[in-house]
Amino acid sequence: MEIIHSSKEIQNRMIAARAEGKRIGFVPTMGALHTGHIALAEKVRPDCDILVLSIFVNPLQFGPSEDLDKYPRTLESDAEKAQAAGVDIIFAPSPREMYPQGFETTVSCGSITTRLEGAARPGHFDGVTTVVLKLFNIVQPHVSVFGQKDAQQVLVIRRMVEDLSIPVELDILPTVRESDGLAMSSRNAYLTSEERLQGPIIQRGLLDAQEAWNRGERNAEQLRKIVLNCYAQSSLMTTEYVSVADYSCVELSGEISSEVLLSVVCRTAVSQTRLIDNSIMKLLD
Numbered sequence: 001m002e003i004i005h006s007s008k009e010i011q012n013r014m015i016a017a018r019a020e021g022k023r024i025g026f027v028p029t030m031g032a033l034h035t036g037h038i039a040l041a042e043k044v045r046p047d048c049d050i051l052v053l054s055i056f057v058n059p060l061q062f063g064p065s066e067d068l069d070k071y072p073r074t075l076e077s078d079a080e081k082a083q084a085a086g087v088d089i090i091f092a093p094s095p096r097e098m099y100p101q102g103f104e105t106t107v108s109c110g111s112i113t114t115r116l117e118g119a120a121r122p123g124h125f126d127g128v129t130t131v132v133l134k135l136f137n138i139v140q141p142h143v144s145v146f147g148q149k150d151a152q153q154v155l156v157i158r159r160m161v162e163d164l165s166i167p168v169e170l171d172i173l174p175t176v177r178e179s180d181g182l183a184m185s186s187r188n189a190y191l192t193s194e195e196r197l198q199g200p201i202i203q204r205g206l207l208d209a210q211e212a213w214n215r216g217e218r219n220a221e222q223l224r225k226i227v228l229n230c231y232a233q234s235s236l237m238t239t240e241y242v243s244v245a246d247y248s249c250v251e252l253s254g255e256i257s258s259e260v261l262l263s264v265v266c267r268t269a270v271s272q273t274r275l276i277d278n279s280i281m282k283l284l285d
C-alpha cells in the first residue's frame with residue numbers, strides 16, 4: 001500500500017489506471033479510522049481493481065466554533081488498518097494541497113442542504129460537496145462508498161451526482177455499531193467514560209420509534225415524542241433535534257404516508273460531543 005499526498009500524482013496514476021481498463025473504488029474519510037470505515041473499504045474491495053481511501057480533515061465542512069483543531073489525526077495507525085482492509089492507495093493531502101492560495105469555488109446542492117444538519121451547521125454541506133466533487137475529480141472513481149450513518153450526506157451527494165451527471169456509482173453501507181448499539185464515530189473518542197456508558201440510549205430511542213412504527217404508529221409527532229421520552233432518561237445528554245422527515249429532509253407532521261428518515265442529534269454534557277444517528281422506516285404497502 002502507498003500513501004500519496006499530491007493530488008496531481010494520484011490523478012495522473014488514476015488516469016493511467018483507467019486507460020488500462022482498471023476499475024477504481026473510492027472511500028472518502030476524515031481518518032481516525034474505525035470499524036465502520038474499514039467496513040466501507042471491505043464492501044467496495046471485491047467491486048474494484050484499485051481501492052483508494054482518502055484521509056482529509058476538510059476545513060470547509062467545519063463551522064467556526066466546531067472541532068476542526070481537535071479532530072483526531074492518526075495517519076500512522078490509519079495506514080495499518082487500511083492496509084489490512086485491502087486498500088491499495090491512501091490519498092492524504094494537506095489543506096494547502098486541496099485549497100491552494102486563490103481557491104474560490106463552492107459546490108452547493110440547494111434546499112436539502114439548508115435542513116437538519118444544514119440548519120444546525122450552516123455551510124457544512126457546501127464544504128462536503130465541494131470536497132467530494134474535488135476528490136472525485138482527483139481520484140476518478142468508478143464506484144464510491146458512503147455510510148448511512150450520515151444519511152443526509154448520502155442524500156446530498158446523490159443529489160449532486162444526479163444533478164451534475166457525475167459518472168460515479170454510489171454504494172451505501174448500513175451504520176456499523178459498537179456491540180452495545182452506539183454508532184461508531186471518530187468523535188466517540190471524545191466521550192468521558194460515563195458519557196460512553198449512556199451512548200446506547202441514542203439507538204434505543206430510534207429502536208423504540210421503530211417498534212411503534214412496526215405496531216402501526218404513523219403519527220409524526222408521536223414518533224418524535226417516543227424518541228424524546230427515551231432521551232429524557234439520560235442525565236448526560238441533551239437532545240439537539242429529533243427529526244421525522246421525508247427523503248428531501250422536509251419535516252413531516254400528522255399522519256405519515258411516505259418513507260421516513262428519522263434522524264437524531266444529541267450533545268453530551270461534559271465533553272460536549274455532538275453524536276448523530278438515524279434510521280429509515282419504510283411503508284411496506
Ligand code: AMP
Nearest residue numbers: 029030031036146147149150175176184
Ligand atoms: P468520516 O470520516 O466521519 O467523514 O466518514 C467517512 C465515511 O464513513 C462516511 O461515508 C461516513 O458516513 C462513513 N461512516 C462513518 N461512521 C460510520 C459507521 N458507524 N457506519 C458506517 N459508515 C460510517
